[in-house]
Amino acid sequence: MNVESLHSGLDTVWVVLTAAMILLMEGGFALVEAGFVRYKNNVNIIMKVFADITIGTLCYYVLGFALMYGKDVWGAIGTSGFLLHGDLSHLNFSISIDTYWLFQAAFAIAVISIVSGAVAERINFRVYLLYIVLMTALIYPIAGHWVWGNGWLGSLGMRDFAGSAVIHALGGFSALAAAIVIGPRKGKFTSKGSSTIALPSNLPLASVGAFLLWFGWFGFNAGSTLTASDVRIGHIAVVTMLSAAAGGAVTLVYTLIRYNRSDAPSVINGSLAGLVGITAGCAFVSDGAAIFIGAVSGLLMMAATNWLEARKIDDPVGAFPVHAVSGMWGTLATGLFAQDGGLLYGQGWHLIGVQVLGLAVLCAWGFALTWLGLKLINRWIPVRSTEEEEEIGLDISYHGIMAAHQAHDFIDDEESLFNEVLREQEERKL
Structure with a gap:
């Protein structure tokens, strides 16, 4: 066996292993969401996650991957690689196309699972199945092409190493649109506008889900190197850990000071917010910057949760505060703190400007396509349960x-x- 073959083999093992870690995050999504909602909707949460994995995988295989990574046309869309056939010679990696597809499919499944939590306890299950097709076959792949598939945002220099913008901000704004279209759960807001509390069914279960997500995130971020020989892997893992810890710590202290108790759901979501926040810049920022990014992510998550409540938008698991708001901050923070190109390192305004532009486009795309898609579906099938x-x-x-x-x-x-x-x-x- 020559050195090149050995290198390719090690890279393949690394990418398959990290893809499996990302797929295990679906167990985390299932447990977090099931733990946050009431018992009478636990099975529905689990079935939605299974639908994400099964239907989402097939849609991304048939159509999504080609639109995302196929041969570029005008920087807007991919046009080859449907069913993993056709010309994909431009994807020049040390791993096979099959291996690369598996890793990217795990990402696509994660995007739709973000939306699942925001519509928990009241979406028509059949409508959710249709929306999985829309997200994994069209919305996410086309947006992903713009940044990661030789599209126009990537050509401008947008940096999103593992998906704070492409996955989390996009998914979070899609979740916001879905929550608005479907409306709040019955009894969530009183006639006077105040919010009632639907007690979570099992917070220990939700915490285990968060730990699974935390574990899988090392595959999410470090696996995006796509090679086992990348010297950045250790640093990526360290900043991922630090940001998550900072997000959880700041929400623990904040709730302890403000409410005289440490609020478990907030600490769970604070840690997840820290993970989301570091995802864009994990390969580009220092340890200190990672701690700051995670801490701010936790505080922004708390502020966004209050913002939703004030506007009577029902998001049972905090999908928008955790994913959209922290994802936006993490993407912007990359433009500030990237050691190569960041504004605070004296590298000028170009990167931060591109980050702002990319965020605006991706968030608007996810929100608009989800809103329009669900409105169209509602003409034939009620999007909300009776x-x-x-x-x-x-x-x-x-x-x-x-x-x-x-x-x-x-x-x-x-x-x-x-x-x-x-x-x-x-x-x-x-």
Whole structure:
């Protein structure tokens, strides 16, 4: 075996391993979202994540990857590589196209999972399946091409190493549009405009989900080197850890001082915000900058959560504050703190200007296409579950089963209601 073959083999192992770590993050998304919502919707959360992985993977294989990484036309879209066939010779890596596709498919699945949390407990399950197709086959791939696929934003010099903008800001603004179109959960806001609290079903479960996401993020960021021999891998892992720690620490201290208690959901989301914030610049910024980026990400997440509440926008798991707001900050922070090109390193205004432009385009694209897509779907299929379905829970309504027999928080006699709903469903079929 020659040195080149050995190098390629090691790179392949590295990329497949990190792709698997990113796919494990879907377990993290499932647990965080299930832990944050009520018991009666736990199964629905799990089924949406399985739909993300299954339907999303196939859509990205058939169409999405080609639009994102196929031969560029006018800097706008890819035109080759459908079903991984055709001319992809311009993708010149030490790994195979199959390996590269696997890694990128894991990213595409993560984008749609961001939207899942924002519409939890009230979206029509069939509509969500259609939206998965829209996101993984069109919205994300086209936007990704602009930055990562030899598109126009990449040509201008936009830097987004692992996706603060392309994945998180885009996904977060798509989540915001979906939450606005579908509207808040029943009873979330009173007639006087105040917000009520829907108690999370299982915060320990949500914390385990956050730890899984944290673990997978090392694959998310360090894996984006695409080679096992990149000397930046260790540094990328270190700044990823520091930013996540800073995001969690600042929310812990902030809530302790302001509310006289350390708020668990805030600390969970603060750590995730720190992870999102460092994703764009993890290969470009120093340790100190990473701590600052993570700390600001946590504070911005808290501010954005209050902003949503004030505007009566219901985001049950904090998808917009964690992903969109922290993703925007992380992208801008790269323009400030990048050691090669950053404004604060005396490198001028070009990079920060490109970062601002790229953010504006990507966020507007995700918001507009999601809003339009759901509005069009709603002309044929109601995007929101019915009041009855929401009241008894989406688990029974859409999946015919409950997450746990001990889920007494929403009905007194769940078994009789379970059987009654099943009978009604059978009668409608007949």
